[in-house]
Amino acid sequence: MLKIENIAKQYANHKALDNVSFTVEKGSIFGLLGPNGAGKTSLIRIINQITAPDEGAIYINDERLNSSHIGKIGYLPEERGLYKKMEIGEQMIYLARLKGLSRKDALQRCNYWFEKMEMQSWWKKKVEDLSKGMQQKVQFVATVIHQPELIILDEPFSGFDPINAEIIKNEILELNKQGATIIFSTHRMESVEELCDSIALINKAHKILDGRLKDIKNSYRNNTFSIEYIGGEINIQSSDLFDVIKKYQTQETQQIILKLKDKIEINDALHYLLPLVKIHQLTEVVPTINEIFIQQVQGINSYA
Amino acid sequence: MRKTLLIIQREYLSRVKKKSFLLMTFLVPLLFLGMTALVAYLTKTGGDAITQINVIDETGSFLNEFKNSKELIFLPASQNLADAKNLARQNQDFVLYIPQDIETNGKVQLISEKKASMFVMSEIENQLNNILKYKQLRNAGIDIKTLESINPHIKIEYKELTDQGEKDTNTSAAYAVSFAAAILIYLCLFIYGSQVMRGVIEEKTSRIVEVVISSVKPFQLMLGKIIGIGLVGLTQFLLWIILSSFAAKFSSSDLLPNSILSAIQTVPVGYIMVTFLIYFLGGYLLYSALFAAVGSAVDNETETQQFMFPITLPLLFTYIMAFSFIVNNPNSTLSFWLSIIPFTSPIAMMVRIPFGVPDWQLYLSIALLIVGFILTTWVAARIYRVGILMYGKKISYRELVKWFTYKE
Numbered sequence: 001m002l003k004i005e006n007i008a009k010q011y012a013n014h015k016a017l018d019n020v021s022f023t024v025e026k027g028s029i030f031g032l033l034g035p036n037g038a039g040k041t042s043l044i045r046i047i048n049q050i051t052a053p054d055e056g057a058i059y060i061n062d063e064r065l066n067s068s069h070i071g072k073i074g075y076l077p078e079e080r081g082l083y084k085k086m087e088i089g090e091q092m093i094y095l096a097r098l099k100g101l102s103r104k105d106a107l108q109r110c111n112y113w114f115e116k117m118e119m120q121s122w123w124k125k126k127v128e129d130l131s132k133g134m135q136q137k138v139q140f141v142a143t144v145i146h147q148p149e150l151i152i153l154d155e156p157f158s159g160f161d162p163i164n165a166e167i168i169k170n171e172i173l174e175l176n177k178q179g180a181t182i183i184f185s186t187h188r189m190e191s192v193e194e195l196c197d198s199i200a201l202i203n204k205a206h207k208i209l210d211g212r213l214k215d216i217k218n219s220y221r222n223n224t225f226s227i228e229y230i231g232g233e234i235n236i237q238s239s240d241l242f243d244v245i246k247k248y249q250t251q252e253t254q255q256i257i258l259k260l261k262d263k264i265e266i267n268d269a270l271h272y273l274l275p276l277v278k279i280h281q282l283t284e285v286v287p288t289i290n291e292i293f294i295q296q297v298q299g300i301n302s303y304a
Numbered sequence: 305m306r307k308t309l310l311i312i313q314r315e316y317l318s319r320v321k322k323k324s325f326l327l328m329t330f331l332v333p334l335l336f337l338g339m340t341a342l343v344a345y346l347t348k349t350g351g352d353a354i355t356q357i358n359v360i361d362e363t364g365s366f367l368n369e370f371k372n373s374k375e376l377i378f379l380p381a382s383q384n385l386a387d388a389k390n391l392a393r394q395n396q397d398f399v400l401y402i403p404q405d406i407e408t409n410g411k412v413q414l415i416s417e418k419k420a421s422m423f424v425m426s427e428i429e430n431q432l433n434n435i436l437k438y439k440q441l442r443n444a445g446i447d448i449k450t451l452e453s454i455n456p457h458i459k460i461e462y463k464e465l466t467d468q469g470e471k472d473t474n475t476s477a478a479y480a481v482s483f484a485a486a487i488l489i490y491l492c493l494f495i496y497g498s499q500v501m502r503g504v505i506e507e508k509t510s511r512i513v514e515v516v517i518s519s520v521k522p523f524q525l526m527l528g529k530i531i532g533i534g535l536v537g538l539t540q541f542l543l544w545i546i547l548s549s550f551a552a553k554f555s556s557s558d559l560l561p562n563s564i565l566s567a568i569q570t571v572p573v574g575y576i577m578v579t580f581l582i583y584f585l586g587g588y589l590l591y592s593a594l595f596a597a598v599g600s601a602v603d604n605e606t607e608t609q610q611f612m613f614p615i616t617l618p619l620l621f622t623y624i625m626a627f628s629f630i631v632n633n634p635n636s637t638l639s640f641w642l643s644i645i646p647f648t649s650p651i652a653m654m655v656r657i658p659f660g661v662p663d664w665q666l667y668l669s670i671a672l673l674i675v676g677f678i679l680t681t682w683v684a685a686r687i688y689r690v691g692i693l694m695y696g697k698k699i700s701y702r703e704l705v706k707w708f709t710y711k712e
């Protein structure tokens with residue numbers, strides 16, 4: 001769907017993007033992740049043709065990015081905004097027509113979405129008369145009204161209350177099921193982790209990691225497990241099977257985090273533990289995206 | 305192109321539909337008429353406060369010659385100078401002291417607690433001079449009656465040579481039209497230019513701009529806004545012209561004296577209106593692009609001050625020049641250059657046109673104005689495209705230059 005090739009962008013004396021490449025599969029939900037100021041918004045603006053890259057190229061459906069793609073992209077900017085004094089219905093039609101829809105189609109799409117989001121009664125209202133949550137809903141509709149193939153959401157859930165965030169999340173998933181490709185851009189990595197199929201991590205203008213979320217996580221598994229058990233009087237020590245990394249004492253149970261030694265399976269460890277304690281819970285410790293990110297950044301820094 | 309039209313349409317309709325637009329359309333001509341009437345009324349009836357002058361005349365030859373007018377009354381002072389001065393402190397009257405040696409010294413004293421107005425001073429001076437002049441004429445043996453009967457009064461009947469033959473022209477009518485055109489174009493450039501600026505700031509602060517420019521190019525958005533608001537201005541003028549021609553039809557013969565009507569007829573109204581619209585449009589496009597660039601560079605209206613100054617300077621300069629110089633010397637070299645340079649030509653040329661401008665100068669000026677607004681629009685667009693996405697930064701002129709040099 002979207003291929004980003006060696007993109008570089010320089011602002012005066014600040015490098016916003018340096019040789020960034022990755023691919024977004026058609027129909028996937030993609031997370032563009034990185035801290036504030038990493039270059040995410042710069043990249044999104046290039047994809048939206050708001051600015052042009054200094055180097056590199058972007059392809060949509062194997063076609064070099066051009067003005068015909070504008071109508072295929074829906075963009076929710078981080079800084080939300082609408083005309084405050086314009087009636088909402090009229091405003092939605094205007095924004096849809098700017099994306100290339102005819103007046104008739106725009107009206108039809110507006111009616112569809114206003115009904116779906118239960119905002120028919122807002123048609124004649126002005127944005128300044130709506131609550132913040134309602135404005136966010138309108139903004140979302142403005143993003144998807146022209147049935148874009150690619151939907152780019154910059155910090156999508158910031159500013160939404162939990163109920164509206166859930167509504168919007170479900171709408172996004174539904175659009176994805178209907179075939180739209182979604183890109184989430186956020187610095188709050190945990191907020192989209194469960195939604196994304198693939199991710200790219202960006203830090204200080206460089207891409208530091210990308211790929212399928214599952215593969216990335218698998219590559220970061222390191223035979224570490226968390227075991228919660230009852231039988232506090234027995235003090236489990238590191239052995240031939242595993243090293244104990246951490247111990248916790250909660251009110252009723254105890255918890256240890258252990259790392260298996262080479263060629264040892266978790267079953268071997270359980271065999272050893274079962275006669276000693278009553279196992280309450282066993283989970284594999286897989287690093288979160290956040291932890292992977294920090295590990296990566298520190299790794300890069302230590303090389304430097 | 306289709307998208308630019310869409311933007312023009314929105315900018316136009318959202319303004320024309322406003323109640324304030326209708327209000328402006330009807331209220332401004334009314335206010336203008338009302339103001340003219342008020343000024344006329346006040347000058348007629350105003351200044352009717354009577355000033356009393358207590359005259360101490362040591363020569364004795366002036367006191368009886370003073371003529372009382374509506375505003376000035378001359379009375380002989382009943383006291384000596386010192387007492388009169390004391391009295392003046394209490395009752396705010398003026399004391400005019402004419403010393404014995406007035407003819408040789410040429411000086412009198414006007415004493416009062418408050419400052420005398422220019423009018424009072426010049427009136428007293430005139431009367432004194434006249435009285436003295438007649439007295440000296442009589443002393444020289446010249447018969448006053450004969451002198452007064454000699455009163456040549458020559459009036460210039462100006463004939464302008466044109467292709468259609470001789471034509472009556474009226475310089476005072478040209479004068480009036482020049483004034484009106486200069487004021488109108490100056491005001492309109494400001495009013496509609498700052499509307500563009502405010503529109504840009506509004507889009508920037510409400511953050512709609514990023515949504516819009518993900519659909520259209522920043523240049524299209526800027527151009528759409530400028531053209532849309534320009535059309536609002538033209539609509540307003542058109543309505544004013546229609547309204548005032550209606551009003552003129554119904555009321556002209558009663559309200560305006562014939563002398564003014566015939567004076568207006570010597571001015572080529574249609575020609576002036578067409579050139580006015582051309583210069584309004586050209587000047588508006590030139591300046592509003594700069595206004596748009598300023599709007600894009602700031603986060604709110606209070607920050608615009610520092611950038612507004614260089615924009616308003618040429619306008620203000622021409623405006624002042626228009627009244628102090630161009631209108632009196634419409635065909636001088638300076639006037640010529642001011643009406644050719646794009647930044648000053650909209651006002652300067654409108655002042656010159658009622659006095660007649662050679663065609664080649666008009667065409668040159670319009671051509672340069674077009675070149676000028678293409679240039680400012682190009683410069684403004686390069687600043688605008690960066691500025692609208694820049695928030696929370698204190699902007700300096702150096703920063704603007706940097707933006708200008710950014711690649712796409």
